[in-house]
Amino acid sequence: MTRGERRNLWIGLAFISPWIVGFLAFTVYPVAASVYYSFCDYDVLTKPIWVGTLNYRDMLTDRVFWQSLGNTFYFAAFALPLGLIISLLAAVLLNQSVRGRPVFRAIFFLPSLIPVVAASMVWLWILNGSFGLLNQALEWLHIRGPQWVADPKWTKPSLILMSLWACGNTVVIYLAALQDVPRSLYESAEIDGASAWVKFRHITIPMISPVIYFNLIMGIIGSLQVFAQAYVFFSGGGGPNRSALFYAVYLFQNAFEYRQMGYACAMAWVLFLIILALTWAATRSTRKLIFYAGE
Amino acid sequence: MRRLHRLLIYALLILGSITFLIPLLWMISTGLKPIEQTMSLPPTWIPYREVVGADGVVVKKIAPRWENFAKAIRAMKQFPRYLKNTLFLCLLTVIGTVLSSALAAYGFSRIEWRGRNRVFLLALATMMVPFPVTMVPMYCLFRWLGWIGTMKPLWVGSFFAGAFNVFLLRQFFMSLPKDLSEAARIDGCGEFRIFWQIILPLCRPALMVVGLFQFMFTWNDFMGPLIYLTKQEDFTLALGLQFFQSQQGGTEWHYLMAASTLVALPIILLFFFTQKTFVEGISMTGIKG
Numbered sequence: 001m002t003r004g005e006r007r008n009l010w011i012g013l014a015f016i017s018p019w020i021v022g023f024l025a026f027t028v029y030p031v032a033a034s035v036y037y038s039f040c041d042y043d044v045l046t047k048p049i050w051v052g053t054l055n056y057r058d059m060l061t062d063r064v065f066w067q068s069l070g071n072t073f074y075f076a077a078f079a080l081p082l083g084l085i086i087s088l089l090a091a092v093l094l095n096q097s098v099r100g101r102p103v104f105r106a107i108f109f110l111p112s113l114i115p116v117v118a119a120s121m122v123w124l125w126i127l128n129g130s131f132g133l134l135n136q137a138l139e140w141l142h143i144r145g146p147q148w149v150a151d152p153k154w155t156k157p158s159l160i161l162m163s164l165w166a167c168g169n170t171v172v173i174y175l176a177a178l179q180d181v182p183r184s185l186y187e188s189a190e191i192d193g194a195s196a197w198v199k200f201r202h203i204t205i206p207m208i209s210p211v212i213y214f215n216l217i218m219g220i221i222g223s224l225q226v227f228a229q230a231y232v233f234f235s236g237g238g239g240p241n242r243s244a245l246f247y248a249v250y251l252f253q254n255a256f257e258y259r260q261m262g263y264a265c266a267m268a269w270v271l272f273l274i275i276l277a278l279t280w281a282a283t284r285s286t287r288k289l290i291f292y293a294g295e
Numbered sequence: 296m297r298r299l300h301r302l303l304i305y306a307l308l309i310l311g312s313i314t315f316l317i318p319l320l321w322m323i324s325t326g327l328k329p330i331e332q333t334m335s336l337p338p339t340w341i342p343y344r345e346v347v348g349a350d351g352v353v354v355k356k357i358a359p360r361w362e363n364f365a366k367a368i369r370a371m372k373q374f375p376r377y378l379k380n381t382l383f384l385c386l387l388t389v390i391g392t393v394l395s396s397a398l399a400a401y402g403f404s405r406i407e408w409r410g411r412n413r414v415f416l417l418a419l420a421t422m423m424v425p426f427p428v429t430m431v432p433m434y435c436l437f438r439w440l441g442w443i444g445t446m447k448p449l450w451v452g453s454f455f456a457g458a459f460n461v462f463l464l465r466q467f468f469m470s471l472p473k474d475l476s477e478a479a480r481i482d483g484c485g486e487f488r489i490f491w492q493i494i495l496p497l498c499r500p501a502l503m504v505v506g507l508f509q510f511m512f513t514w515n516d517f518m519g520p521l522i523y524l525t526k527q528e529d530f531t532l533a534l535g536l537q538f539f540q541s542q543q544g545g546t547e548w549h550y551l552m553a554a555s556t557l558v559a560l561p562i563i564l565l566f567f568f569t570q571k572t573f574v575e576g577i578s579m580t581g582i583k584g
């Protein structure tokens with residue numbers, strides 16, 4: 001290394017030093033400690049006691065664990081695909097040249113900005129069994145609405161509904177991608193007499209496929225970790241018959257209510273592995289379908 | 296055919312707008328009603344007062360109960376404290392995030408040093424670790440430091456450059472021409488001065504995005520305050536609102552909706568004033584993320 005190179009190295013390290021400290025304190029240490037705790041019995045107050053793989057084995061027989069995992073998959077299995085489709089349709093609509101387009105865009109985006117606690121309050125009120133707006137609207141259509149948040153069958157659909165309402169972020173990401181599709185592709189297709197559906201299916205979808213993939217991966221990561229709305233809806237309790245006890249909520253309960261820090265850490269690592277596996281599966285199964293214009 | 300097509304687009308856009316707006320309008324409407332009108336069947340959209348007219352006929356006059364807001368604030372007891380705490384945390388985390396991420400991003404983009412790209416890859420890899428994995432050890436660390444029940448765990452971390460923001464700013468820094476720094480270096484300008492006086496002013500839009508998103512994140516954050524705050528006087532608005540709801544058990548919906556409106560309104564206003572930065576920011580995070 002020349003003197004200049006060495007000087008640059010030190011200056012570079014000096015600039016990134018906030019990141020280095022953060023990396024050591026907020027990533028390296030917690031990740032290592034989390035692995036260790038996951039093999040321990042640990043209640044924070046006394047020293048961790050090594051128990052080997054007990055926490056992981058406990059999970060296999062913990063019915064609540066499996067229920068929370070099932071609830072989370074149920075939520076993700078509906079919220080994720082529905083969210084991807086609805087936001088794509090919304091983005092296509094908002095990409096048309098219509099009058100008042102900025103206003104429409106702002107309106108579609110607005111719900112995703114509302115702080116999740118406030119949004120949960122609003123939805124609790126809308127889904128209220130007796131006076132909620134939704135059931136009154138259904139009544140008007142001569143449908144008897146369910147007790148959304150009190151009936152174990154309907155708690156998860158309630159949360160799915162709310163998550164679909166707040167899909168504005170995904171819409172904006174799609175919209176940005178749609179605006180990048182070259183006009184010339186559509187124009188030449190129109191000369192060949194292609195219909196709107198053909199253009200959508202054979203130009204729009206392939207051109208924005210990398211962004212669909214991106215939203216899919218982000219969606220997997222996000223929907224498996226869903227916490228705040230489920231916690232607020234049922235004041236941390238998981239709802240009737242634990243029907244809305246999601247993985248992250250159960251993990252939180254283990255850590256901060258039952259003080260089973262070791263078990264909580266083991267659950268966190270299992271969640272990480274599930275996310276990795278699903279991301280990998282999604283990547284593999286969509287690899288051939290994604291079209292990168294740059295290549 | 297073309298006209299029909301356009302008509303359909305407008306119809307769908309209007310339908311979608313109504314669906315997305317109704318919950319918000321319902322929140323505001325409920326927040327302005329007296330309690331008996333919150334439970335009327337069919338629903339009341341516009342709060343009214345019944346007034347006996349000159350001819351003895353009872354007429355409904357539009358009458359929003361603005362006093363609900365004041366009453367909701369009083370019912371929440373510590374509302375001014377919640378607001379103060381939230382603003383305090385927003386201010387500190389925005390300053391911390393913008394400063395530290397800009398510094399780190401500069402080191403990762405505008406200075407050539409050996410191993411830079413490998414270290415940057417490491418930084419990117421940290422984004423994969425989900426929050427629950429580090430949640431417990433972080434809690435234990437802050438407990439060891441005696442910080443549980445204080446606001447420190449909620450802002451100290453922001454001064455240590457999160458990978459995501461570093462990544463965003465780095466993209467932006469790299470798009471600026473190299474000559475800019477070279478010319479300044481030849482003039483004998485120190486690296487920190489180049490950063491502070493030349494590069495940073497040019498990056499204002501990107502810094503705005505990072506700051507804005509951090510503000511929103513801190514304002515909306517629920518899990519962090521839930522884990523670390525133990526005293527009611529330290530609560531943030533998000534935690535305070537949830538606490539209020541779980542305490543009163545959900546009967547006084549008009550106050551709850553007034554309070555929710557108060558928590559949501561600043562974010563909505565912020566959005567309308569910074570719409571352009573916002574949308575640019577999201578597409579920036581989306582495409583290049």
